Amino acid sequence: MKHLTPPPRLLMGPGPINCYPRVLSAMSTQLIGQYDPVMTGYMNEVMSLYRDVFRTNNKATLLIDGTSRAGIEAVLVSCIEPGDKVLVPVFGRFGHLLKEIAERAGADVHCIEATWGEVFEPQQIEDAIKQVQPKVLALVQGDTSTTMLQPLDQIGDICRRHDVIFYSDATASIGGNPFETDKWQLDAVSVGLQKCLGGPSGSAPITLSERYVDLVRSRQHVEAGIKADHHSAGSGSRIRSNYFDIPMILDYWGEERLNHHTEATSMLYCARECAINLLEEGVTESIARHELHGKAMLAGIQGMNLQPFGDLTHKMNNVVGVHIPSGVDGEHIRHQLLHDFNIEIGTSFGPLHGKIWRIGTMGYNARQDTVLHTLQSLETLLRRGGHKLHPGQAIDCAFNVYSGKG
Numbered sequence: 078m079k080h081l082t083p084p085p086r087l088l089m090g091p092g093p094i095n096c097y098p099r100v101l102s103a104m105s106t107q108l109i110g111q112y113d114p115v116m117t118g119y120m121n122e123v124m125s126l127y128r129d130v131f132r133t134n135n136k137a138t139l140l141i142d143g144t145s146r147a148g149i150e151a152v153l154v155s156c157i158e159p160g161d162k163v164l165v166p167v168f169g170r171f172g173h174l175l176k177e178i179a180e181r182a183g184a185d186v187h188c189i190e191a192t193w194g195e196v197f198e199p200q201q202i203e204d205a206i207k208q209v210q211p212k213v214l215a216l217v218q219g220d221t222s223t224t225m226l227q228p229l230d231q232i233g234d235i236c237r238r239h240d241v242i243f244y245s246d247a248t249a250s251i252g253g254n255p256f257e258t259d260k261w262q263l264d265a266v267s268v269g270l271q272k273c274l275g276g277p278s279g280s281a282p283i284t285l286s287e288r289y290v291d292l293v294r295s296r297q298h299v300e301a302g303i304k305a306d307h308h309s310a311g312s313g314s315r316i317r318s319n320y321f322d323i324p325m326i327l328d329y330w331g332e333e334r335l336n337h338h339t340e341a342t343s344m345l346y347c348a349r350e351c352a353i354n355l356l357e358e359g360v361t362e363s364i365a366r367h368e369l370h371g372k373a374m375l376a377g378i379q380g381m382n383l384q385p386f387g388d389l390t391h392k393m394n395n396v397v398g399v400h401i402p403s404g405v406d407g408e409h410i411r412h413q414l415l416h417d418f419n420i421e422i423g424t425s426f427g428p429l430h431g432k433i434w435r436i437g438t439m440g441y442n443a444r445q446d447t448v449l450h451t452l453q454s455l456e457t458l459l460r461r462g463g464h465k466l467h468p469g470q471a472i473d474c475a476f477n478v479y480s481g482k483g
């Protein structure tokens with residue numbers, strides 16, 4: 078076997094993207110034991126840092142080991158008892174994922190669906206809540222499959238009025254778009270590192286309200302091998318996953334430090350660095366940076382005579398969908414971008430497969446040089462492939478955004 082020598086790709090798809098160099102360095106830091114006071118100190122720091130990332134005072138703010146869907150699965154399997162009603166408004170692939178995970182947890186899942194490229198009005202969600210009367214509303218904020226950003230600011234109030242637990246998957250949007258856990262009255266949120274936070278996939282930060290914690294504590298069943306006399310079982314049914322049992326994970330992260338899994342130390346270092354990086358820049362500043370570079374990318378795309386996908390008033394700052402023009406072989410262009418320019422852009426799923434490309438500007442790659450380099454390279458390939466465009470216009474349009482004229 079040769080040494081690892083991956084090509085120096087520029088990852089401009091919908092995530093993962095290139096990591097911040099400081100995050101990569103943090104990951105290669107030497108390990109310490111899981112109960113070393115320095116390690117438990119780092120765990121406490123991570124809880125505190127992610128409270129600021131999520132904009133919450135929730136005590137229960139921690140990491141689930143695994144990729145973003147581990148966070149989704151932990152939140153849903155811990156609060157859903159078989160037969161519970163769950164409402165999932167679906168506006169892309171990741172809504173379908175929430176539905177699937179809730180179903181596997183035994184929920185009676187009800188969906189409403191929006192056309193891909195659109196989002197829901199709050200009234201549509203309230204009407205569905207009145208009709209279904211779910212225990213949980215599970216709603217994606219930014220669905221990378223369609224690039225749409227569902228407004229959440231009025232949904233928490235609706236959920237409180239109807240006594241519904243409000244969960245959102247903000248994996249693709251946090252750090253690049255506004256997100257307010259407490260102000261928007263969310264009960265549970267899960268994310269990942271590999272989008273606007275600029276880390277690798279493999280750790281899923283979550284935050285949980287007291288209301289959510291009380292609910293899952295009623296299902297507390299401590300493992301036999303570590304159970305002590307003061308541990309009493311909750312009245313609810315035992316959570317169906319051991320690994321994703323949130324009450325047990327809370328006790329591992331809490332004062333009791335009751336053994337559960339062995340915390341993934343390198344990923345914790347990495348998640349810690351991602352949060353510090355974001356907070357040093359400032360949450361507001363990071364969102365503004367994603368907005369600026371997202372706008373420049375969009376302007377450049379339009380400048381090379383390409384049509385963006387979906388309702389642009391609800392587009393995420395950090396990714397744009399682009400209709401593949403007729404007569405152009407979308408996969409061939411992606412192949413050339415990757416092999417001739419070392420740039421990766423995304424394809425799409427389901428009904429959009431083969432119809433749109435997805436181009437991201439997020440985390441470490443939300444920068445002027447990456448935007449210009451991607452636009453210039455794509456323009457060159459399209460021009461050589463016979464697509465009608467004005468050479469240089471894409472870059473001019475992007476520069477106009479950067480100079481405040483666009």
Ligand SMILES: Cc1ncc(COP(=O)(O)O)c(C=O)c1O
Pocket residue numbers: 092144145146147171217219220221222246247248249269278279
């Ligand atoms: C909105 C959303 N949720 C969940 C996921 C799943 O993430 P992971 O692959 O880290 O499990 C993704 C990944 O793209 C995503 O965009």
